Amino acid sequence: MDEVRFGEFVAVRRHGDGGAVAELVLDRPKAMNAVSTEMARSIGSACAALAADASVRVVVLSSTHERAFCVGADLKERNSFSDAELVRQRPTTRGAYGGVLELPMPTIAAVHGFALGGGFELALACDVIVADESAVVGLPEVSVGVIPGGGGTQLLPRRVGAARAAELIFTARRVEAAEALSLGLVDSLAPAGEDRTQALALAGRMAANSPVGLRAAKRALRLGHGMDLSAGLEIEDAAWRTVAFSGDRAEGVAAFNEKRKPNWPGQ
Helix, strand or coil: CCEEECCCCCCEEECCCCHHHHEECCCCCCCCEEEEEEEEHHHHHHHHHHHHHCCCEEEEEEEECCCEEEECCCCHHHHHCCCHHHHHHHHHHHHHHHHHHHHCCCCEEEEEEECCHHHHHHCCCCCEEEEEECEECCHHHHHCCCCCCCHHHHHHHHCCCCHHHHHHHCCCEEEEHHHHHHHHHCCCEEEECCHHHHHHHHHHHHHHCCHHHHHHHHHHHHHHCCCCCHHHHHHHHHHHHHHHCCHHHHHHCCCCCCCCCCCCCCC
């Protein structure tokens, strides 16, 4: 397993054949992965590197802390900021959350323990959330005088609907694992301590498929969401055209007919 560090608090590990699965690891255990300016900058840098790497087919976002995925913004650091410093930090913060959201390949969050505020927003930026039985999620920002600013007000209603998102955001309440699954805040529930294992296994199943197809399918899903049907179908058709004449499509059809495993060229 290869590992590359991005600053002190973020690592990228590669798994599987050719490193097709990349694990983006939040590694600030002394602060329960609270997102400081430095950590946000590192997340953004790691995402830029992953997005530019054609060999990466799936990304898993995970945590090294035993009791937390990420507790959100580093409020101790924020408390020391002047108004001008807070304004200057904002693009760095947005770069972290936007970096995860804009990754062109499928993304899976492996969540255990606390995933609150910006921590839950990092998970929401992923395509699929695998949580374990210890998970506690929520967007408590209004309880400290702000709002979810890492995409939460836009991503949560897309998952659970406007009214449910409003109730969760306006009450600032924490939601434990079983209820989170029932509400659709997470997509599957693993036994305690098994979130990362299950997320990596799911990533492996995804990564067995065409990298060209995976990225095109994600693009169609993301761009088409919220569009009316006719506009969405046009987006789907445009994505189809990017894969229809690709090397992956030719290899996939040949492998199917020859009853063998595809050897994807990735183009």
